[in-house]
Amino acid sequence: xxxxxxxxxxxLVYVVGLFAIAFLAEKKAADGKARxxxxxxxxxxxxxxxxxxxxxxxxxxxxxxxxxxxxxIYLGPTLVFIGWFWLLRKLVRIGRAQRITSIADMISxxxxxxxxxxxLVTVLAVVGTTPYLALQLQSVTLSFSVFADPGxxxxxxTDMTALWVAGGLALFxxxxxxxxxxxxxxxxxxxxxIALEAIVxxxxxxxxxxxxxxxxxxxxxxxxxxxxxxPISEWRSNGxxxxxxxxxxxxxxxxxxxxxxxxxxxxxNERHLATAAWAFPLYLLLMSxxxxxxxxxxxxxxxxxANPDLYVLTLPLAFDREALALxxxxxxxxxATSMVIIAALALSTMLSNxxxxxxxxxxxxxxxxxxxxxxxxALMARRLSIIGVLMLGLMYYRLSGGGExxxxxxxxxxxxxxxxxxxxxxxxxxxxxTRAGAVVGIASGFAIWAWVLLLPNTAxxxxxxxxxxxxxxxxxxxxxATPLGLVGADPLLTAMVLSLGVNCFLFVxxxxxxxxxxxxxLQAAQFVNVYxxxxxxxxxxxxxxxxxxxxxxxxxxxxxxxxxxxxxQAAAAQGRGGGLPDPNPDFLKMLERELxxxxxxxxxxxxxxxxxxxxxxxxxxxxxVADETAQIMEYSSQLERQSSELTRTAARLREANxxxxxxxxxxxxxxxxxSHELRTPMxxxxxxxxxxxxxxxxxSATRDRFSGIIHAExxxxxxxxxxxxxxxxxxxxxxxxxxxxxxxxxxxxxxEAACGVMESGGRIRIIRDRAAEKxxxxxxxxxxxxxxxxxxxxxxxxxxxxxxxxxxxxxRTSGRVDVEVIDNGSGIPDRQQRLIFEKFTRLETTxxxxxxxxxxAISREVMQRLGGKLSYLPGHSGxxxxxxxxxRSLRAA
Amino acid sequence: xxxxxxxxxxxxxxxxxxxxxxxAPVLGALLVFGPVFILTSDTGVGGATGRWLVYFxxxxxxxxxxxxxxxxxxxxxxxxxxxxxxxxxxTG
Numbered sequence: 001x002x003x004x005x006x007x008x009x010x011x012l013v014y015v016v017g018l019f020a021i022a023f024l025a026e027k028k029a030a031d032g033k034a035r036x037x038x039x040x041x042x043x044x045x046x047x048x049x050x051x052x053x054x055x056x057x058x059x060x061x062x063x064x065x066x067x068x069x070x071x072x073i074y075l076g077p078t079l080v081f082i083g084w085f086w087l088l089r090k091l092v093r094i095g096r097a098q099r100i101t102s103i104a105d106m107i108s109x110x111x112x113x114x115x116x117x118x119x120l121v122t123v124l125a126v127v128g129t130t131p132y133l134a135l136q137l138q139s140v141t142l143s144f145s146v147f148a149d150p151g152x153x154x155x156x157x158t159d160m161t162a163l164w165v166a167g168g169l170a171l172f173x174x175x176x177x178x179x180x181x182x183x184x185x186x187x188x189x190x191x192x193x194i195a196l197e198a199i200v201x202x203x204x205x206x207x208x209x210x211x212x213x214x215x216x217x218x219x220x221x222x223x224x225x226x227x228x229x230x231p232i233s234e235w236r237s238n239g240x241x242x243x244x245x246x247x248x249x250x251x252x253x254x255x256x257x258x259x260x261x262x263x264x265x266x267x268x269n270e271r272h273l274a275t276a277a278w279a280f281p282l283y284l285l286l287m288s289x290x291x292x293x294x295x296x297x298x299x300x301x302x303x304x305x306a307n308p309d310l311y312v313l314t315l316p317l318a319f320d321r322e323a324l325a326l327x328x329x330x331x332x333x334x335x336a337t338s339m340v341i342i343a344a345l346a347l348s349t350m351l352s353n354x355x356x357x358x359x360x361x362x363x364x365x366x367x368x369x370x371x372x373x374x375x376x377x378a379l380m381a382r383r384l385s386i387i388g389v390l391m392l393g394l395m396y397y398r399l400s401g402g403g404e405x406x407x408x409x410x411x412x413x414x415x416x417x418x419x420x421x422x423x424x425x426x427x428x429x430x431x432x433x434t435r436a437g438a439v440v441g442i443a444s445g446f447a448i449w450a451w452v453l454l455l456p457n458t459a460x461x462x463x464x465x466x467x468x469x470x471x472x473x474x475x476x477x478x479x480x481a482t483p484l485g486l487v488g489a490d491p492l493l494t495a496m497v498l499s500l501g502v503n504c505f506l507f508v509x510x511x512x513x514x515x516x517x518x519x520x521x522l523q524a525a526q527f528v529n530v531y532x533x534x535x536x537x538x539x540x541x542x543x544x545x546x547x548x549x550x551x552x553x554x555x556x557x558x559x560x561x562x563x564x565x566x567x568x569q570a571a572a573a574q575g576r577g578g579g580l581p582d583p584n585p586d587f588l589k590m591l592e593r594e595l596x597x598x599x600x601x602x603x604x605x606x607x608x609x610x611x612x613x614x615x616x617x618x619x620x621x622x623x624x625v626a627d628e629t630a631q632i633m634e635y636s637s638q639l640e641r642q643s644s645e646l647t648r649t650a651a652r653l654r655e656a657n658x659x660x661x662x663x664x665x666x667x668x669x670x671x672x673x674x675s676h677e678l679r680t681p682m683x684x685x686x687x688x689x690x691x692x693x694x695x696x697x698x699x700s701a702t703r704d705r706f707s708g709i710i711h712a713e714x715x716x717x718x719x720x721x722x723x724x725x726x727x728x729x730x731x732x733x734x735x736x737x738x739x740x741x742x743x744x745x746x747x748x749x750x751x752e753a754a755c756g757v758m759e760s761g762g763r764i765r766i767i768r769d770r771a772a773e774k775x776x777x778x779x780x781x782x783x784x785x786x787x788x789x790x791x792x793x794x795x796x797x798x799x800x801x802x803x804x805x806x807x808x809x810x811x812r813t814s815g816r817v818d819v820e821v822i823d824n825g826s827g828i829p830d831r832q833q834r835l836i837f838e839k840f841t842r843l844e845t846t847x848x849x850x851x852x853x854x855x856x857a858i859s860r861e862v863m864q865r866l867g868g869k870l871s872y873l874p875g876h877s878g879x880x881x882x883x884x885x886x887x888r889s890l891r892a893a
Numbered sequence: 894x895x896x897x898x899x900x901x902x903x904x905x906x907x908x909x910x911x912x913x914x915x916x917a918p919v920l921g922a923l924l925v926f927g928p929v930f931i932l933t934s935d936t937g938v939g940g941a942t943g944r945w946l947v948y949f950x951x952x953x954x955x956x957x958x959x960x961x962x963x964x965x966x967x968x969x970x971x972x973x974x975x976x977x978x979x980x981x982x983x984t985g
Contacts, residue, residue: 067942071949075925078953082960083918085911085967227943235942242929274968278961285953292946 007147007329014330015168018337021196022176022189029188030584037188038268040275046191046262047280048198050077050253051287052132053139053336054410056201059288061309063295067235070291072242074284076249084277088263090428091254092273094530095264099609103260104350107420110427110527111435112520118354120439121420124446125257125350126389127454128416129343131409133393134400136336137162143332146313147325162397166390169340177345178382190341191266197334202286204331207324208312209290212297216319223293230296244493245411251421252414258339261346340390348385356381412453415496419445422500422507431524433507436514441507445499453495519623547580549611550591557598566594603628663838678720681713723854730861737865742781744817745773748808750781751788755796764796764804764823772810775817777885783862784885787870790855791821791881798879799825820873822880833872907970914963917956924952 029037036042055073062070080087100106104125108118141161176189217223227233253259267273298311306314313332316324357378422441426433516524547567554563570581570590581587588608595604603625688706692698698706729735752766777784795806801824811818828836837860856870863870867886872879928948 068946068949075949075953078956079918079921079925082921082956083915084960085914085963086918224943224947227946233942239929243926246925271968274964277964278957281953281960282957285950285957289950292942 004144004147007144007326010326010330011333014333015172018193018196019172019175022172022193025192026176026189031582037192040269040272041279042191042195043262043267043269043272044276044279044283045195045198046266047259047276048201048283049194049258049262049338049342050256051201051284051335052339052410053136053332054132055287056205056332056335057139057143057309057312058410059291060295060298060311061307063232063291064299064308064311067232068292069235069238069241069245071288072245073249074288076246076251077253078281078284079246080250080253081277081280084273087254087425088273088277089270090530092264092267092270094428094527095267096270097530098526101265101353102346102350103255103257103420103424104354106260106264107423107427107438108354110523111423111433111438112517112523114435114439114520115354115358117423117435117439117442118350119358120442120446122347122350122354124419124442125417126347126392127446127450128413129257129347130389130392130396131400132413133340133343133390134397135409136340137165137393137397140165140333140336142310143313143329146310146317147329162394165337166340166394169337169344170387170390172337173341173344173348173386174383177341177348177386178379187266187345190345191262194262194338194342197338198283200327200334201331202283204328204334205287205290205312208294208316208328211319211321211324212290212294212315216297216301216315217293223296226296226300227292230299232292232296232299238490240493241490244496248411248414248418248496251418254424255417255420256414257346257350257417258342261342261349265346340393344386344389347389348382351385351389352378352381356385408457411492412457415453415492415499416446416449419449419499419503422504426507426511427524428527428530430511431521431528432511433524434511434514434516435520437507437509437511440510441503444506445503448499448502449495452498453491456491547583550583550608551580553607553611554591554595557595566591662835666835666838674720678717681717685710685713685717723858727854727858727861730858730865733865735865737780737783739778739780742777742779742784743773744775744777744810744819745770747777747781747785748773748788750785751792754785754789755792764792764799764806766792767805767807769808769810772812775810775812779866779885783866787859787862787883788819788821790859791883794855795821795823795825795879799823801825801878817885819883819885820880821883822873822876823878825878827877827879828872830874833874836872837870903970910963910966910970914967917959917963920959921952921956924956925949 025037055070059070059073094100095106098106098109100109104118104121107121108114111117144161172193173190176193177187213220213223217226253263294311294315295308298306298308298315301318302311302314313325313328316322316328360377360381419442422445423433423438427438551563551567554566557563558566567581570587571579574581574584574587576582592604592608595607598604606622606625688710692703692706692710748768792806795804799806803824805824807820807822807824809820809822811820837856860870863883869882869884871882871884873882874880928945
């Protein structure tokens with residue numbers, strides 16, 4: 001008999017071989033050369049983790065005990081795979097389109113990225129899988145014990161075996177399962193190792209089968225005869241159990257976290273499903289082909305007390321076929337390890353993504369989840385989860401003591417994880433399914449399952465012996481073993497009908513009455529109508545093709561030169577002289593960052609993964625893109641506002657500049673004029689005073705005339721200077737008004753008289769309505785008169801009518817008085833109307849420009865000081881001004 | 894005209910193929926579940942396990958062959974069509 005050391009050595013060699021295969025596959029995949037990895041058969045073989053050590057050994061035991069019932073475990077998945085076109089294809093498409101990483105992620109994504117739901121499914125998966133892991137450890141330990149001498153084995157200890165196996169598996173999973181946070185969570189190394197293990201499993205079972213049928217028995221006919229003669233032939237199907245178990249296993253293959261991992265997450269190409277649709281049922285068929293013959297022969301050959309679960313192993317040993325037994329041992333070892341590896345991987349992904357990382361984020365508060373630091377946290381969380389999950393399995397195994405209780409745990413676990421099924425199927429076929437419905441359904445089904453089935457069958461249930469015996473608080477119908485008082489019913493089927501029934505009912509009911517959030521409704525449409533929104537995956541991109549597409553896109557966004565430079569640098573960094581870089585995660589990250597500078601991070605992410613991942617843009621991505629776009633639009637509208645403000649300011653400045661230029665021109669003209677004005681009287685004063693000084697022979701009449709001229713000219717100068725001073729005082733607000741009572745008529749009389757006196761002749765005829773002028777005022781009458789004097793004298797100076805007339809009209813409206821002064825000349829040209837009130841302005845076409853151009857400016861300032869207003873009245877044939885007297889200047893009558 | 898007729902015929906065949914693919918599991922369920930009701934009926938007797946084993950294995954093999962045929966036919970029907978099976982507006 002093979003020694004234990006030899007066995008351990010074989011195991012080690014086998015495991016090293018697996019490591020080597022996994023390393024090789026990783027390396028080839030990284031180089032983009034692993035074409036065989038892209039084969040649909042590798043995908044099919046990786047699905048074989050469905051057949052665990054439980055079925056590898058247990059199927060024969062089951063056949064020995066209950067006939068053909070073991071087939072249901074394989075027939076369920078067979079039906080699911082034959083219906084791949086209807087269900088699996090949709091699952092895989094959604095998985096790829098939404099970049100799903102686990103079944104919890106799938107459920108949570110469908111129901112509006114619900115964290116609660118994801119955590120719930122994760123807990124469910126962990127609870128459902130832990131006993132299953134323990135079962136695998138038990139199988140390996142058991143198979144060791146068959147080989148080893150009892151004494152030798154006892155020395156090593158079963159616990160130690162389990163510990164070593166668990167530790168090795170944890171190491172393997174960590175090495176190949178958590179190398180990176182791959183964008184699509186695929187693990188080529190793991191998958192190839194699993195595929196190899198699948199071949200070993202199948203080869204082992206087939207070899208034993210062939211040995212039994214043609215080695216022990218004499219061919220198929222003999223086997224059939226032996227079946228007829230064996231106790232198995234007494235088997236009569238329990239219809240309900242047959243249908244129930246088939247449907248349960250069909251549900252499980254969709255819901256088991258490890259199956260979801262290989263079926264959906266690790267799927268590299270949707271078309272692989274078409275092959276798996278017949279190849280996987282074929283694999284299952286081959287696996288179960290020889291189960292009954294082995295069981296029958298085992299029952300006949302082996303001693304009565306032998307464990308039928310181990311016939312596969314003990315039969316070859318009984319016939320001294322050690323090599324065959326070794327192969328079987330490795331097959332069982334493979335079944336156990338591949339299941340444990342993938343289950344640990346799937347569970348750790350879920351635990352890390354949906355429980356550890358959210359808690360970490362909540363605890364650390366506000367750290368950027370996209371930073372590299374977060375990636376390290378996620379990886380570490382995943383590694384710790386793997387260790388944690390395996391520790392749980394190990395603990396469960398030790399607590400349960402590896403007893404018979406474990407054997408029934410397989411189907412119990414199936415039912416546990418199947419609680420996800422209503423929410424899963426409802427989610428992808430029914431848009432009306434809501435998050436509340438899913439939570440309530442899963443939670444209630446989970447609770448019923450745990451109470452009725454898990455609790456009575458688990459280790460540590462002894463603590464609750466009282467509850468198990470008589471129900472909680474003595475309530476009999478809640479007693480786990482006989483729920484609702486159902487005595488003598490098949491516990492598994494009872495639990496199945498109760499838990500899934502309540503689950504479905506509540507899921508539908510709550511979905512019908514609750515209202516989903518907008519994100520949830522969008523996701524529902526994305527999931528249910530996935531074929532409208534996504535293209536099928538194009539498989540593993542040839543590196544060059546993806547890089548080509550990326551280059552085209554980058555060129556469009558960054559410009560040809562920049563994109564070319566970027567890709568060349570990346571290619572050089574990867575050690576590829578010419579040509580395009582390999583689109584590995586580092587390069588994609590770099591490219592994404594580069595693009596993000598131009599189009600925003602979310603948009604860049606969506607664009608890059610549209611090309612490389614074959615995934616569609618999820619609603620989350622769309623929301624992020626919309627956010628980004630809104631920000632950009634906001635920014636550009638700000639810019640627009642600023643630029644239009646600038647335009648307006650510039651227009652105002654141009655206007656002001658034009659006015660200034662005109663004023664400056666006017667000023668220049670005025671300066672030459674005023675210097676002329678000043679020089680004229682000065683010249684005559686100087687000339688006449690020189691004559692008076694030097695010419696002694698002047699008669700007194702001439703002398704008087706000369707001094708009269710000097711006097712008149714100095715008066716003119718004084719007046720000019722007075723005007724300038726007056727304006728300066730008015731403009732600086734330092735004028736003092738002496739208010740007194742006066743009649744408007746008197747003020748106008750005073751003005752008229754002043755003009756008549758000042759300008760000899762009274763050339764202009766003034767038309768007044770004295771009756772209307774009987775208005776009492778409280779104002780500075782002298783200043784007001786000054787305004788009218790200016791207006792009348794202007795009319796005298798500038799009215800160019802042959803028969804000049806000046807009309808003074810008084811219009812009294814409520815609370816104010818307008819005095820309009822209108823002549824019958826040709827008026828003031830439009831262009832100059834704006835300027836007449838400015839200082840130093842004089843009309844260009846005056847016959848006789850003797851003023852300094854300050855009159856109207858002074859008048860306007862005066863009116864402002866008096867609280868009134870002087871304005872030009874356009875629309876009259878002649879020059880027309882309006883003097884508005886303020887209300888307060890009207891004396892109460 | 895003849896070309897359009899050809900295309901329509903092809904599309905029609907393709908749609909029927911999809912129907913077949915969807916109905917295959919129903920056939921499978923009938924073949925797998927049907928016998929157990931006979932086996933559990935009052936008149937059902939034991940002692941025929943070997944024959945039922947052969948029956949189930951044959952059904953199983955038949956389903957594998959059927960599935961392979963459908964997969965092959967669907968692959969051919971969509972051959973060269975980048976969008977793959979099931980793009981013509983069906984919602985599953």
